[in-house]
Amino acid sequence: MSSTTTVTAPVHLRGLVRRYGTRTALDGVDLDLEPGVTGLLGRNGAGKTTLLRCLNTDLEATDGEVRVLGRDPERAGERTEIRRRLGYLPQNPEFYPYFTAFGLLDYMAVLKELGGRRARHDEVRRGLERVGLLDRRHSRIRRLSGGMRQRLGLAAAMLGDPEVLLLDEPTIGLDPEQRIRFRGLVSELAVRSTVVLSTHQIEDVAALCQRVVCLDSGRVVFDGTPGELVDRSRGHVWEHGEHPGEGYTAWRLADGRYRVLTPADGAHAASGTGLEPVEPTLEDAYLLLTGVEQDVR
């Protein structure tokens, strides 16, 4: 691993490999992530959470180069510095149930070394206000709903406006109103920070991300803008009045028609079948990229 590389991107990965025993979770990932929101897409087990844990310094790379904020997480001093400037929301976070909402954020703020008591408490109140929980600050966590806990987790991850924010399935349990609020928060933070959003919620990616990275079996299979991803699926998405039969991926829509994906040589596969071409969505593009190809073959 080279230690003389000049790195300017807040997140810089070269040939990142991470293995668990004989299983390879990440297989040669190259990425440079700049400030803004990057959506991380992929099926379950594709390596998204492993990638986030390598970035948050929880896991060490088996091979390759990792630099976060220009620092090497393998070096103890640099690792600590990364952690000071990084926010992380794990998938299904579990919080100590006897904490109050304020108590939890205060504890996290202590861990993040956020100034003296007054400054820390101001930051905690700001965090609670951001996620609409200021009026519930004295409530014990065990008394909060799942959605409220998720918002609390978000507030904890965003404490101190971290320069790198890693979010693993952050919108699970949020109602539409909260989801929109969340998008606003992340967009605001992403002006200065590098946000990596791992999710299965395609609409969040469509609404938030300037960039999309798709992982499949630990490899990057797409890295570009959402528009570029959608463009790749143009000509492979159709609609039809009835199920086109075997060999097609199709699902029933609300109006009774079927949406049909034809991954390889779609125009040819669709000729003479009565399929009508339609404008693809990001979800169509994602499905074509990750899951459907194998299914159809």
Added chain:
Amino acid sequence: MSRVVGRRGSLGAFARLTWYNTVRLCRNPLPALGTAAGAYLLLDMGRATGMPTLEGWYSRVDSIATVVGVIMFVAAAFPAMREIRYSTALVSPLGRTSRLLSLMAASSLVSAAMVTVLAGLSYWWSSPPLPGALSPPAYPAPLLLAAAGPLLSITLVAWTRSYLPLVVVGLTAPVYVVYGVSLLESNLQNAAFRMEWAVRLTMHPFEVRAPSVTGVAAHYLVYAVLAVAVLVFLALAARERRALRAACLGTVTVLMAGAVLTVAHGRQTYTSLTPIADSRVYGAHGSPCQVKEGITYCPLPGFEPWVDHWHEALAPAVDLLPEAAHGRLPVVWQNGSSYERDLDVPEGGSVVVHSYMEPGGTYWRAEFVGDVSRSVLGLPSPYEPHRCRTTGQSRMVIATWLATAGEEIPRHEQLNILTMDLDPYLPSPVDLEVARALLGLPEERVSPVLEQHWERLSAPEGRTRELAELLGLRLRETSDLPATSDDWARLYPYQGHREVINDPGGRRFPACS
């Protein structure tokens, strides 16, 4: 090889988190309630048992530390669960190990603060300065004992990821209370006793507990440090990282071996039968003995102020003795309350006072003066295994008179003292009558008689009847045989139960020579 990254943080962050944990633990109502309850109990104990010595105070601090340890055992379970079960996915400059260490440090700090406050209150209520000595290694030991409670709790939570400490307390406390009032089957009682024994042995594995003896205190301190370190490493070993776990468990093994060796060495060096010289007691310097008006006193190091009290108690009785008796005055020496003191004193010519006996009380004085008087008059101790009787001997009556002389004591207490002192020697009704009559005679009348007839009256051959005649007493009693219960009831109607006269074998004791 891939591995989970270990985490380290700066000392400043560690200190801030430790302070945060400390404040949160202090806000927990349990330690505050525990401190208040402990203070109340101490005040109550202070009223019930006056033990104004450093060793007595230290023993109380030891009890305080145990109670604090139990309270913190419960209180620490909650933040331990927070760290062990609910903070695993947390990413912070301080890693999991540092956060756990910080909690251990905070709970130890709170325990130490509680013990220090309660120990300070206890000291203050004991009217310092306290006599006696404490070796410097003894001071930190109760703090470590108290810290072991929360550390054990954290360790249990770390390994079980559950509120096991609360379950332990929730189950054992009621069992302990119930078995104490004997409501359970004997098997469960035995199990509870065995458990209690094991806990006590773990807390105090040494045979001798003498915090004034530097070697004993040092052994205990080393043991306590090792035990606490075992708990710390055991808690750290409950991690998923194999390398860390192996290293911690290896360290635990080494530390435990060290603890076992320390205990073995301590138990071998200091047994309850091995006398301990003053040179091993902290603060001992020069000769331990001092002479006051012809009486030699040998206090334990730190108990020198008590010599004045002893002398104050003894001097009036000694003044009543004729000059001829002064040469037979015993050496008064103090023995340890928790160990056998190694001191060269003349065999048969010494009287022991104990460090736990506070000078000043009427009965303490009577026993002390009685011991010295009996030694001067050659009477055997009433507690010696092979007892003899002094029925009709004047020296026995003189000894009891000396024990009550020299101080204004209420009449009924004087009679109680006479009863206690005479009872073991099987006195005759004449002895009982003369002893009682002597209480009413002025010292100026008795002393000249003793001066003139000391040789005869202090010898085993000296008779009580002779003493009565010399004092001009007219006796109503005639029997020279050991007094019966009826005799006692007639002559000392308001005194308590007497054991020896009801013992049929007692009347067959040989006469003391």
